Amino acid sequence: MKFDLHTHHDRCGHAEGTIRDYIDSAVAQGLQVIGISDHSPYFAEPEEQPWPGIAMAKSEFARYVSEVLKLKEEYRGRIEVLLGVESDFFPEHIDTYAKIYEQYPFDYVIGSVHKSDGISIFNKNRWKHMKDAEKLRQKELYYDLIRQSAQSGLFQILGHIDAMKAYYPEFSGIQTAAIEETLRIIGQNKMAIEINTSGKMKDCGGWYPANDILERAHHYGVSVTFGSDAHVPGRVGDEFEEVKRLLKSIGYKEWVFFRQKQRIAVEL
Template sequence: MRDFHLHSNYSDGEFLEAMVEAAEVAGLEGIGFADHCNVAPREHTVTMRSRYGFNLDLTYERRRRAIEGLCEEASIEIYDAVEMDYDPQDEAAIRDFLETAAFDYTIGSVHTVDGRNVQVPSNFRGRNDADLNGVVAAYFDRLVELVESELFDVAGHVDLIARTPPLRGRATDEQYRRVARAFADSRTVPEINAGRALTDAGIVHPNESFLEELRAFDVPVTVGTDAHRPAEVTDRAEFLREFLDECGIDPVGPPGLELEKR
């Protein structure tokens, strides 16, 4: 099994070498470093980039040299990828950067709606049901736009709102069906993401209802642990092996990726 969604010290994860060693111990055949990146020029985003280091557009060449050095020593395949924040108003800037950087593959993710991170519960506390349902609807609108943009090979954690108690459980089957239909018409594939699978919440992206809609439209999926720490790689990889076996899913690689070492 390959894990196509890990993070390193080039965004909010641990050192590249430690993550590679953990993947080798976990028995993975390959891993893809998909560090966070955001190219939006808005003030809030610029502040966030400075604070959290989501600026792979400035560091990808240095990281690529480091990955190439690790490839010479590692026993597994290592891929050079990116997890890009998606907002439709940034499509031109995203496209220009991705064409310049020429990653092995790209992951696009929706993290914010109306400037609010959908993973932060405090952003939504005290809001009424109509407002919260509107946030969920806007999230899925944005996700469909991501898929239809054809900018990315993979869509990351496609029901991210499930991580946030005020938003959890508000998505509808029709919203899932709409996104599944968009995937069926696109080259972009969703991932099975284990980033919250082993927490008390026990969340797998996509959830069971969403996954059934994807299967109904015969949409292939890829996989990612979304690990930020070495210890997370082993446990999440084992979870994904069992999950895929139980569900009878044979995952694919990101579209266009040649599964061989750089």
Template sequence: MLDLHVHLVGHNDREANRENIRAFLDEASRRGLKEIGFADHDYYWEQMNFPLIREVAKDYPQLNVRIGLEAEYRPNEEARIKHLLEQFPFDFVIGSVHEINGWAFDIPEEEQKHWEQDADVLYQRYFDVVTQAASSGLFTTIGHFDLIKIFGVRPRTDILVLAAEALTAVAKHGLVLEVNTNGRYKPVQEFYPEQCLREEIQRRGIDFTLGSDAHCAEVVGRDLDEGIELLRQMGVHSIVGFLRLNKVRYSLD
């Protein structure tokens, strides 16, 4: 079991100090994880302390501690992200779309706007940006692939049609998609991505990883046993972690 989407500093809620790193690694150990991957939001770059994570990780030899980043993908900021990624030898990089043309759509204050616009157009605009993210060559992983459903708005058109181009880009570039369990605690109350997308992802031969999207230590590994069970029931035989941008495969059999 692995959790490759964990926010040590949350939304700038705490420092990346020894005590806080230990709290995350203790919880990962308690839950029996084999691998944990820190992936803080790139907004908090200045607060990160990768060398200290490496140092504290030495006290947890049974745990593969990976260091990644959750980068905000904006189409006109690829150079900025590329520059960040050159600063550290990351194990994995999650590209996430939380914004459409400068509209930070996933915060609670923005829910009303979701209901006011055409759902198909909303989904199309979102997946257009995801397609660009997947084609950018910057990432190993796309975060919460169908985040646009966060408030429960559903498109009229088949989601497999709306997401087709993005999935093609993900497959073409060998990217990985996460079963992100955090969606259950949002208004939509289900994991990202939804079941029919998970089935299509598997059909296309795209690899899965797992992420709790924990923004505090208590939530590390949350519901991932259920995520694994869902994948097993679909006939998925392995999931992937990362080491220095290379996939490391874990068998589910």
């Protein structure tokens, strides 16, 4: 069974193509399940759309849900379309996001940390002139946020859990016990992490998370799922089979997707 739970579309302002384009791409590539999971609006901000090139406007959210649900019915029998969303995690605003999400029939919510210490994790300049002690502190702050997201109860999946390395590959070499503790907490809370193949598009190359993190995740009983994080339709399902082979080599027997927030196990 082939599935992809992490896809975007043009509403977020930095992806190409419509939701239908991503579903059609999934059908063409033989997927049985496609999840639509565009970036949630910044619900805690006073503006309608404070950063148009990053996330959709608040007024678009209900229309987004309606469009996915309509397409779910239209494609029934050809491919299963799942309603998801990629949610930013801001611990101080968790209740605001939870109250909004509970109004809609999401199959799953991906929790992703995109900002740490108030700065985008993809900001290439954050590491300039930074001493080693501060680099360590920044990494530990980032993983503290991921631990909090795992304990929040809002998410089924945690997105790209080492994506801070995207434009700073040296991030992976910063040694800290924070990763081990984070994986332990994720396992305790029965969360799934995604293998996200979009890292290949960044300076770091490869996938999120790195293989050594996946090996430790397996040790802690962390469930895994697949997400291309496609921002163009042609990347739907990108490197699915390669990820599957890697997981088997690590010792995983299954991976999961979510329907109506219920975990569905798929044999590798």
